[in-house]
Amino acid sequence: MAATQLLSRPLPLSKPLRNPNPALSSSRPYLPFPTPSRSKTLVLRAVISDSPSTSAAAAAAAAAGVRRHCFSKAPDGFLYCEGVRVQDTMDAAERSPFYLYSKDQITRNFEAYREALEGLRSIVGYAVKANNNFKILEHLRGLGCGAVLVSGNELRLALRAGFDPARCIFNGNGKLLEDLVLAAEKGVFVNIDSEFDLENIVTAARIAGKKVPVLLRINPDVDPQVHPYVATGNKTSKFGIRNEKLQWFLDAIKSHSNDIKLVGAHCHLGSTITKVDIFRDAAVLMVNYIDQIREQGFELEYLNIGGGLGIDYHHTDAILPTPMDLIDTVRELVLSRDLTLIIEPGRSLIANTCCLVNRVTGVKTNGTKNFVVVDGSMAELIRPSLYGAYQHIELVSPPPSDAEVSTFDVVGPVCESADFLGKDRELPTPAKGAGLVVHDAGAYCMSMASTYNLKMRPPEYWIDNGKMVKIRHAETFDDFMRFFDGL
Numbered sequence: 001m002a003a004t005q006l007l008s009r010p011l012p013l014s015k016p017l018r019n020p021n022p023a024l025s026s027s028r029p030y031l032p033f034p035t036p037s038r039s040k041t042l043v044l045r046a047v048i049s050d051s052p053s054t055s056a057a058a059a060a061a062a063a064a065g066v067r068r069h070c071f072s073k074a075p076d077g078f079l080y081c082e083g084v085r086v087q088d089t090m091d092a093a094e095r096s097p098f099y100l101y102s103k104d105q106i107t108r109n110f111e112a113y114r115e116a117l118e119g120l121r122s123i124v125g126y127a128v129k130a131n132n133n134f135k136i137l138e139h140l141r142g143l144g145c146g147a148v149l150v151s152g153n154e155l156r157l158a159l160r161a162g163f164d165p166a167r168c169i170f171n172g173n174g175k176l177l178e179d180l181v182l183a184a185e186k187g188v189f190v191n192i193d194s195e196f197d198l199e200n201i202v203t204a205a206r207i208a209g210k211k212v213p214v215l216l217r218i219n220p221d222v223d224p225q226v227h228p229y230v231a232t233g234n235k236t237s238k239f240g241i242r243n244e245k246l247q248w249f250l251d252a253i254k255s256h257s258n259d260i261k262l263v264g265a266h267c268h269l270g271s272t273i274t275k276v277d278i279f280r281d282a283a284v285l286m287v288n289y290i291d292q293i294r295e296q297g298f299e300l301e302y303l304n305i306g307g308g309l310g311i312d313y314h315h316t317d318a319i320l321p322t323p324m325d326l327i328d329t330v331r332e333l334v335l336s337r338d339l340t341l342i343i344e345p346g347r348s349l350i351a352n353t354c355c356l357v358n359r360v361t362g363v364k365t366n367g368t369k370n371f372v373v374v375d376g377s378m379a380e381l382i383r384p385s386l387y388g389a390y391q392h393i394e395l396v397s398p399p400p401s402d403a404e405v406s407t408f409d410v411v412g413p414v415c416e417s418a419d420f421l422g423k424d425r426e427l428p429t430p431a432k433g434a435g436l437v438v439h440d441a442g443a444y445c446m447s448m449a450s451t452y453n454l455k456m457r458p459p460e461y462w463i464d465n466g467k468m469v470k471i472r473h474a475e476t477f478d479d480f481m482r483f484f485d486g487l
Helices: 052-063 086-092 103-116 134-143 152-160 177-186 195-208 243-255 277-295 323-336 347-353 383-387 477-484
Strands: 071-073 079-081 098-102 122-127 146-149 168-170 189-192 212-217 260-268 302-306 340-344 354-365 370-374 393-395 405-411 420-428 435-438 460-464 467-472
Touching: 079 086, 086 354, 086 435, 098 103, 103 122, 103 134, 103 323, 103 347, 103 460, 122 168, 134 152, 134 467, 146 152, 152 168, 152 177, 168 177, 177 189, 177 195, 189 195, 189 260, 195 212, 195 243, 195 260, 212 243, 243 260, 243 277, 260 277, 260 340, 277 302, 277 323, 323 340, 347 354, 383 420, 393 420
Parallel strands: 098 460, 122 146, 122 340, 146 168, 168 189, 189 212, 212 260, 260 302, 302 340, 370 405
Antiparallel strands: 071 079, 098 354, 354 370, 354 435, 393 435, 405 420, 460 467
16 A cells, blocks of 8 residues: 555544643644554644643753654653654554654754755765665655665665765675676765775776776774674774775776776764764874875865764763764864765664554563563564664553553563563553554664564554654565465
8 A cells, every 4th residue: 555545534533532732622633644454544633732831841942952852752641753642653553563753853863964064065875774764765865865875775776766876875895796787887986895896896897888986995993982793993894994905905996097986085983973073083084095095196076984973772861962063073174175075874864763663462570570572573673682772662651550660671572582672671560552662763673674483574654744654564474475476
């Protein structure tokens, strides 16, 4: 069912929806939910200001230049996304679990980078690996994003979504020849990561009959102080070339001047960075390399500093660097060398725009440990299992007044002890069927989802102008069986 087909006429409800502030009832129109693939449809009231107190707080925050986040708990105890009650989205969704995004939050996140980059020639290269939902890609492209790609299929997807190839960068330490040929044909930037990578890029250029614009990915040996799995710019990383090999690569590029053109330098530090001085340290190193490379006659135009800002996964109101903080650390260096700056935010554009919405299957104890079992799992959200990552968890509706607060592990139904979404979380004991969300699920969640235990990947929705719109269908068992048709 296409998203546009979801916007059909709503049916009457068996019971009225609650409004956290009844006084708003006469002044706010009902907003129709899209029709899910079932007979029941909801009509929602989008509540932007939930009470006089929250309205005043929002106004104060706006005056201070602070944007209210898309997911917030209202005084009525319900969780809302852009004024829409998450509990009601559960009734409208095709099935549970599902991902719920705010389209407006995606826009706000991008606009923060656009504002920070004012006065610079720049490309905001969205890292497609963070989240490859096609509708999200189309939206980001429409806002002005370029794309950072690490596979041929990501390149095909970006082209299908309408990205300008001249604003696309093909990264990776093991790019395949067939994918490099496609990149050469389309004219995207390609990063040189190794000797064999250079050889393959030259071969691809000859096959395609096109001169390929390339950047040298230099490993700056800068410690980004992040989880080792997402650190990419230190000397033990598999990515990039060592600086002592720089001259060899420059000589090799000169010898293939008919096939490739060196246009820039690239480094990538890692993900979840919380200290922007690390970006400045890397930029100082990189512009020094650019000076040396220019002295040998190369006309370098681009400085690509990859690596993404972290977000407040713990929801402790931590003061984290903003896009403006990041850009301000490198602005003068970029201007002094008359460079176009390429940045590669993925997580900070998309992570905080989404929740994984689950239903509680039940609560159990083994005598020493309490568990909330939900229908979501490591198959839909693997970051806690893979990285030991923390993502904030909360109930979407107020619990019964007599609900006991206890410490729980929040786990799924997958047959692995590694299947957990959060450990040692203090929560009111939820009722069976209650809604529970894992926050900040926009990045590296759905894009890393699997069908382990034959759990089919879930649907995705976003809130757009007060309406819940499907942006990806749920996968089904029939979808799985089609892989075996005719065999």
